[in-house]
Amino acid sequence: MWKWLHPYAKTERAYQLCLTLQPWFWVGALVCLSIGTVWGLAFAPQDYQQGDSFRIIYIHVPSAILSMGTYVAMAIAALVGMVWQWRTAYMSMIAMAPIGAVMTFIALFTGAAWGKPMWGAWWVWDARLTSELILLFLYMGVIALYGAFEDKQQAGKAAGVMALVGVVNIPIIHYSVEWWNTLHQGATISKFDNPSIAPEMLWPLLINLLGFAFFIGAVTTVRLRNEIVLREMHRPWVQALALDNVPKQTSGSPNGNLKEGS
Amino acid sequence: MLEACGLTCSKRDRTLFEGLSLVVNTGELLYLRGPNGAGKTSLLRILTGLSEPDSGAVLYNGVNISEDKTGYYRDLFYLGHKSGTNGSLSALDNLSFWLAQHSISMQENTLYDVLAKVGLVGLEDVPVRYLSAGQQRRVALSRLWLKPAKVWILDEPFTALDVKGVHLLETSMKEHVSRGGLIITTSHQHLSETAGEHRVFDLEYRF
Amino acid sequence: MQFESFADFLNMGGYAFYVWLSFGVTFLAMGIIAIQSFSKHRDLLKQVVVEKERKARIKKARQQQQDNT
Amino acid sequence: MSLYQGIFKRDMHIAFKQKAELVQPLMFLLMVVTLFPLGVSPSPDTLQRIGPGVIWIAAILSSLMAMERLFRDDFQDGSLEQYMLSGMALPAVSAVKVAAHWLVSFVPLLLLSPLLAMFLNLTVDMYIALVLTLLLGTPLLSLIGAIAVGLTVGLQKGGVLLALLLIPVFIPLLIFATSAVDSAALQLPYHAQLAIIAAMLLLAAALAPFAIAYSLKVSQN
Numbered sequence: 001m002w003k004w005l006h007p008y009a010k011t012e013r014a015y016q017l018c019l020t021l022q023p024w025f026w027v028g029a030l031v032c033l034s035i036g037t038v039w040g041l042a043f044a045p046q047d048y049q050q051g052d053s054f055r056i057i058y059i060h061v062p063s064a065i066l067s068m069g070t071y072v073a074m075a076i077a078a079l080v081g082m083v084w085q086w087r088t089a090y091m092s093m094i095a096m097a098p099i100g101a102v103m104t105f106i107a108l109f110t111g112a113a114w115g116k117p118m119w120g121a122w123w124v125w126d127a128r129l130t131s132e133l134i135l136l137f138l139y140m141g142v143i144a145l146y147g148a149f150e151d152k153q154q155a156g157k158a159a160g161v162m163a164l165v166g167v168v169n170i171p172i173i174h175y176s177v178e179w180w181n182t183l184h185q186g187a188t189i190s191k192f193d194n195p196s197i198a199p200e201m202l203w204p205l206l207i208n209l210l211g212f213a214f215f216i217g218a219v220t221t222v223r224l225r226n227e228i229v230l231r232e233m234h235r236p237w238v239q240a241l242a243l244d245n246v247p248k249q250t251s252g253s254p255n256g257n258l259k260e261g262s
Numbered sequence: 263m264l265e266a267c268g269l270t271c272s273k274r275d276r277t278l279f280e281g282l283s284l285v286v287n288t289g290e291l292l293y294l295r296g297p298n299g300a301g302k303t304s305l306l307r308i309l310t311g312l313s314e315p316d317s318g319a320v321l322y323n324g325v326n327i328s329e330d331k332t333g334y335y336r337d338l339f340y341l342g343h344k345s346g347t348n349g350s351l352s353a354l355d356n357l358s359f360w361l362a363q364h365s366i367s368m369q370e371n372t373l374y375d376v377l378a379k380v381g382l383v384g385l386e387d388v389p390v391r392y393l394s395a396g397q398q399r400r401v402a403l404s405r406l407w408l409k410p411a412k413v414w415i416l417d418e419p420f421t422a423l424d425v426k427g428v429h430l431l432e433t434s435m436k437e438h439v440s441r442g443g444l445i446i447t448t449s450h451q452h453l454s455e456t457a458g459e460h461r462v463f464d465l466e467y468r469f
Numbered sequence: 470m471q472f473e474s475f476a477d478f479l480n481m482g483g484y485a486f487y488v489w490l491s492f493g494v495t496f497l498a499m500g501i502i503a504i505q506s507f508s509k510h511r512d513l514l515k516q517v518v519v520e521k522e523r524k525a526r527i528k529k530a531r532q533q534q535q536d537n538t
Numbered sequence: 539m540s541l542y543q544g545i546f547k548r549d550m551h552i553a554f555k556q557k558a559e560l561v562q563p564l565m566f567l568l569m570v571v572t573l574f575p576l577g578v579s580p581s582p583d584t585l586q587r588i589g590p591g592v593i594w595i596a597a598i599l600s601s602l603m604a605m606e607r608l609f610r611d612d613f614q615d616g617s618l619e620q621y622m623l624s625g626m627a628l629p630a631v632s633a634v635k636v637a638a639h640w641l642v643s644f645v646p647l648l649l650l651s652p653l654l655a656m657f658l659n660l661t662v663d664m665y666i667a668l669v670l671t672l673l674l675g676t677p678l679l680s681l682i683g684a685i686a687v688g689l690t691v692g693l694q695k696g697g698v699l700l701a702l703l704l705i706p707v708f709i710p711l712l713i714f715a716t717s718a719v720d721s722a723a724l725q726l727p728y729h730a731q732l733a734i735i736a737a738m739l740l741l742a743a744a745l746a747p748f749a750i751a752y753s754l755k756v757s758q759n
Binding site: 051056238 | 483513516
């Protein structure tokens with residue numbers, strides 16, 4: 001059933017796929033993010049309790065959802081890599097990690113900036129913020145582990161195991177933190193728990209969610225291409241690609257402009 | 263002229279040598295021989311002043327080296343088991359930082375020439391840890407051509423070098439001696455004809 | 470439009486600092502990661518070319534050495 | 539002078555090629571600080587009370603991790619031998635290396651400190667006091683730590699031993715630093731504590747380079 005996917009295990013095909021997908025992702029991200037953001041900032045109604053500070057939700061919630069989504073996607077990629085022995089799967093896993101970490105950072109930062117007017121403090125140890133912070137640490141762990149290996153083949157496998165360990169842990173972390181928070185009778189009353197949200201508020205949120213997803217996809221394709229070039233540096237097709245794209249002049253390394261025949 | 267007078271050294275309560283004296287004149291190559299654990303490295307480190315002997319003194323041109331370190335170190339080149347190159351820096355960076363520490367000014371082109379001489383063309387800007395053991399050794403040895411030192415103290419300089427590397431090093435040792443230099447070296451392989459005349463000094467393993 | 474005027478819009482009902490800070494930092498972070506990814510791509514391609522030239526130089530040096538001996 | 543500038547440049551160069559080694563102790567610091575609200579209590583009052591101590595303890599622990607790289611690489615790859623044979627004054631070399639190490643491992647910590655203060659709900663007054671103690675105290679950590687690193691660098695497994703040697707030595711610093719921040723919390727003057735830390739720093743700056751040089755020589759033997 002998944003046969004059609006297999007050719008993309010080859011790096012060259014995966015690179016081509018990235019090139020084809022990339023413009024659509026960028027356009028999608030640009031369109032959705034502009035519509036969602038303008039709608040959310042200017043046209044969506046105010047929250048009756050929180051006023052206009054509520055508008056931070058249009059970036060906070062999508063980034064928070066996608067920070068977790070990206071981690072799950074990484075874990076899936078790692079699993080695919082392990083089961084089918086695909087190098088490209090590991091590569092796409094590691095291509096996703098930095099953008100996932102950025103999403104987590106955005107969720108944390110916007111959470112803090114929203115919390116300040118609502119709770120009177122930049123940071124409170126609320127269950128969600130705490131789990132999000134731990135998620136950031138998990139991302140950092142995967143990235144650091146990958147960076148620590150010189151052999152990137154091995155690094156991908158090790159980071160993949162770490163991503164899987166993390167994804168198993170995410171629900172456990174989430175519930176334990178929630179339980180811990182109720183145990184300590186939460187420092188604040190969470191105002192995020194609006195069970196229902198008006199549709200005119202929901203639409204821009206969904207559009208922005210889509211925009212962020214497109215953006216993650218776009219950055220992932222760029223980074224996956226980077227990863228492929230890095231790992232396949234000595235393959236002829238990469239060298240041909242580089243020669244086509246780099247003007248002769250710019251290769252200004254000491255090796256490039258050395259005096260000849262010394 | 264390098265002189266050792268009555269050197270005694272003990273490591274982990276075992277006496278490596280006692281009352282050892284030797285004289286090496288300029289224009290001479292001293293080949294220090296001995297089984298593993300005889301104390302060759304310890305002797306060389308004492309001769310450079312890196313370690314202190316339990317008793318005895320090392321004289322360079324008649325002056326105790328602990329009294330005139332700067333004068334001695336201006337004339338000394340020492341290469342131990344450790345290459346003294348940082349793995350994350352390139353050969354070029356390693357050498358230029360080393361030269362700066364030894365107050366030697368040199369043009370970058372000369373560095374490229376020397377690195378080409380030791381067979382490292384194209385690897386000048388690669389972090390040293392990516393090089394093979396022999397290539398790393400060559401980076402370390404390239405300093406021989408960079409510092410105008412009279413005294414070379416080389417501890418196992420041939421380790422990890424291939425045939426060409428050994429040949430290159432032996433030739434330059436011979437040249438150095440003929441120019442009135444002074445070399446003390448250890449090696450587990452015999453020095454070949456290329457290295458020129460040399461005097462052998464045997465260090466016995468003591469129990 | 471939820472706001473009476475553009476000034477009102479900028480003011481964000483008194484929460485201007487927090488709202489604009491959030492949006493600003495978000496898009497800044499996204500911009501940085503996007504630009505970093507692209508510039509890394511360019512650097513990598515350059516690196517590929519440099520590696521190729523390096524190989525050529527090494528080969529040439531080897532050749533010369535053989536000719537000499 | 540330019541001789542020592544060269545060493546400084548080299549150390550900075552190496553540090554920026556090994557970014558992971560710089561970032562990891564900082565991440566460790568951040569995670570240790572995170573454990574306290576989770577393990578003790580997330581209530582802002584409790585955090586404010588334990589905050590200064592938590593930050594300082596975490597800073598000391600993370601500094602122990604960062605400390606080892608001060609001389610480890612140079613010792614293992616033989617660069618240290620070459621320093622010693624260059625005729626430069628070893629105490630000056632040590633001082634320069636400690637300064638470079640402080641810049642790359644503790645200045646980022648200072649930059650991270652607002653975040654830590656926010657996590658632990660410190661007031662602005664407390665934060666100012668904390669930064670002052672960190673500014674005076676972290677160079678002291680570097681200087682004294684370097685002596686112990688010099689002593690343990692020749693050992694195969696020096697990591698834990700380093701901590702055992704250093705933690706008792708850092709206790710006075712911890713006491714004065716946290717007491718300064720506590721005084722700040724109560725709106726009391728804390729010049730005395732700062733002055734004591736500054737005095738310790740000056741003493742260390744004057745004497746530590748010689749002790750470091752000597753301990754490096756001992757390790758070389």
